[in-house]
Amino acid sequence: MNLKDKIRVINDFPMPGLRYRDITTLLRDPEALRELVDRMYEALKDRQIDVVVGPEALGFVLGAAVAYRLGAGFVPVRRPGRLPGDTYRYEYQIEQGRSDTLEIHKDAIEKGQRVAVVDDLLATGSTALASCQIVKQMGAEVAAVCFAMEMTMYSGRELLEGYEVFSAIKY
């Protein structure tokens, strides 16, 4: 199955001139969803993953399905103020000098656990890198970083140098 055929292109979203790849048309297709999750599972299955970390919000979709398939746990990384327990906050730079903040529960990951960071999209890689750095600061190991789609023109893979990076679909 060519998964690209299932991804809709939306022109001028979220800004004029951009071609947004809308993964929701893939997710709603049972065979395509299964194929995508299975490809991500194949990339991770021999890496002894204890926990999948998924950034809000589409990282929840693929992260949870991949965690279930792996027999791993799932840990959400969220925007500030949305997790109910004690959290670590992590502020990081995104494009154009702006910053963003992620939170994770302090007890979400144990020292020494092997973690896969899973998200829908690798573009600049800033959110994934922040998620990796959170995991490392908690004393756990980033065993892999795994995406549904990769936009190679943004060179996110370079920002993630030193990590094992996998993407199921490349543009």
Next chain:
Amino acid sequence: MNLKDKIRVINDFPMPGLRYRDITTLLRDPEALRELVDRMYEALKDRQIDVVVGPEALGFVLGAAVAYRLGAGFVPVRRPGRLPGDTYRYEYQIEQGRSDTLEIHKDAIEKGQRVAVVDDLLATGSTALASCQIVKQMGAEVAAVCFAMEMTMYSGRELLEGYEVFSAIKY
């Protein structure tokens, strides 16, 4: 396995006097996540589900894992402005006279499809009811509504009268 043992109670969140049931401590536990998803799968597996609809954000976690397990597709229902394609907007009443809005892609569900609405929590039931009404307005059938947790004191099941309602964990 007693799944309640895996759910953390956080007092006075999000408001003083409330006891918040934090499902993230269950999700991060591999055996508990598997058991929970399998229980939801068992409740849905004979209902010929084509598509699982999950409301943002924790509905993405369980909805996607259950959809994968069922061999169904997954469709996100989101807060306004976050879906890239053409959407239907649906405004609905929540507690204390306030309203909230959900959006779904216009082409996300086909007429006649059998849909399961999946979310983490049944409390008042207003978000789940809104999701069901969106599905019906699109000409599809709500075959079941399935939750990880149900807070019976809020009587959400009454609001969802006429729908098949299942919850894996009751409080």
